[in-house]
Amino acid sequence: MVSKGDIKKNLSKYDKDNITLGILSSHSALQLTHGAKLEGFDTIGICPEERKKTYSSFPKAKPDEFLTVNDFSEILEEENQEKLLEKNTIIIPHGSFVEYVGAENLLKKFQVPIFGNRNSLNWEGSRAKQREWLKKAGVKVPKKYKDPSEIDGKVFVKFSGAKGGRGFFTASSQEDFEEKLEEKLEEGAITEKDAEKVTIQEFVPGVRYYPHYFYSLFENKGAEAAEGTIELLGMDRRVEPIDESYRGLPDIPQEFFDYTVTGNEPIVIREKLLVNLMNMATKVVETSEKLFSPGMIGPFCLETVYHPKRGFTVFEISGRIVAGTNIFPVGSPYSTYYFEEPMSTGRRIAREIKKGMEKDQLDRIIY
Structure with missing residues (x-):
C-alpha cells in the first residue's frame, strides 16, 4: 500500500519552482492542459503514439512534452514512474485514469503524487x-435490488468503474434482465468480470x-x-x-x-x-x-x-x-x-x- 507518508516524502524531494502537471491524453485532457498552461505550469501528456498527433493539434492545449506508452496502464511501470518523479510531476486524475489504471493499482503501486485524495477514487470505483x-x-438514492429475482418494475442496470454508461441497460423482469445481460456479454460491451459486479437500481x-x-x-x-x-x-x-x-x-x-x-x-x-x-x-x-x-x-x-x-x-x-x-x-x-x-x-x-x-x-x- 502506498501511504500518504510515502507520497509526502516523494513530494518533499520536488523542486517546487518547477512543478509539472501530468495528464493522461483522454477524457478532459484538453481542458486540463489548457487550464494548467494559463496558470503557468509545464505539462506532460501521457498517451500512446497514435494519440500524439491529435493532442498536438490544439496549440493552446498541447502538452509541453509527451510520455509515450503502449497502454495507459504502463504508467505503473517503475521506469515511467521514475521519469514522472524526476520531472516533479503531479498527476491530475480523470475518468480514463481511473478506468484504465484502476483505483486499486493507484493505492498499491503508484508512487507519483496525485492531486486530491486517491482514496476518493477507491470509494468512487465501488x-x-x-x-x-x-x-x-x-x-436520496435509488432503491437497490440485491438479486434479479427481486425485480418488480423497471430497473436500470449498471457496472463498476468509470465506463461512461457503456453496457448499461434497462430491464423489467428477471427474464428480461438475464436476456439483456447475455446480449451485452456476447456483444463484448461488458466482460464476465463486469457482470459479476452488476448493480441493479430502480429506474428513476x-x-x-x-x-x-x-x-x-x-x-x-x-x-x-x-x-x-x-x-x-x-x-x-x-x-x-x-x-x-x-x-x-x-x-x-x-x-x-x-x-x-x-x-x-x-x-x-x-x-x-x-x-x-x-x-x-x-x-x-x-x-x-x-x-x-x-x-x-x-x-x-x-x-x-x-x-x-x-x-x-x-x-x-x-x-x-x-x-x-x-x-x-x-x-x-x-x-x-x-x-x-x-x-x-x-x-x-x-x-x-x-x-x-x-x-x-x-x-x-x-x-
Whole structure:
C-alpha cells in the first residue's frame, strides 16, 4: 500500500519552482492542459503514439512534452514512474485514469503524487461504497435490488468503474434482465468480470442534472463545508443514443437503446433548486471527511435525477473531474459568480495547486 507518508516524502524531494502537471491524453485532457498552461505550469501528456498527433493539434492545449506508452496502464511501470518523479510531476486524475489504471493499482503501486485524495477514487470505483457514502450523507438514492429475482418494475442496470454508461441497460423482469445481460456479454460491451459486479437500481423518472463542484481548502469563495468551501463551477446533461430514440418512431431500432455517453450539453437549473444542490454537496463533502480522511479534495460531481414530486435522487458520484466540464473551457454561467477571469474546472485545479505552493501546504491537497 502506498501511504500518504510515502507520497509526502516523494513530494518533499520536488523542486517546487518547477512543478509539472501530468495528464493522461483522454477524457478532459484538453481542458486540463489548457487550464494548467494559463496558470503557468509545464505539462506532460501521457498517451500512446497514435494519440500524439491529435493532442498536438490544439496549440493552446498541447502538452509541453509527451510520455509515450503502449497502454495507459504502463504508467505503473517503475521506469515511467521514475521519469514522472524526476520531472516533479503531479498527476491530475480523470475518468480514463481511473478506468484504465484502476483505483486499486493507484493505492498499491503508484508512487507519483496525485492531486486530491486517491482514496476518493477507491470509494468512487465501488458501487457499494458509493451507496454507503451517499446514504450516510443523507441524500436520496435509488432503491437497490440485491438479486434479479427481486425485480418488480423497471430497473436500470449498471457496472463498476468509470465506463461512461457503456453496457448499461434497462430491464423489467428477471427474464428480461438475464436476456439483456447475455446480449451485452456476447456483444463484448461488458466482460464476465463486469457482470459479476452488476448493480441493479430502480429506474428513476425525471430530468438529469450533473452539477460540477469544486471543494477548496485554500479559497473562501463558496459554501462552507468541513475545513473549506464548495464552489459550483458548472452543470451539464449527458448526450446518449437513447436521447435520439424518438427519431426511430414508430418502430425504434434496438441500437437506440444505448446509454453510452457520447457528448455533453450545458444546462442551467431553476435557481430555487440551487439550495438543494448546495446542501447535498455539503453533506457529501462532510461525510467523506469521516469515511476517508481528509475526505474529498478538488472537483467532484453528483449525478442526479430531479422529479417535481420526488425531488433530487443521486444515483452516482464522481470524485474527480468529469467530462461534462469540457463544455466550459473558459468558464460557465456559474463560475462567473466566483471569479473575475474565465475559470474552467481544469484551470481551477491548477489554481488550487498554485495556492497550495504559495502557502507551502501542497501536501494537504496531494496524495
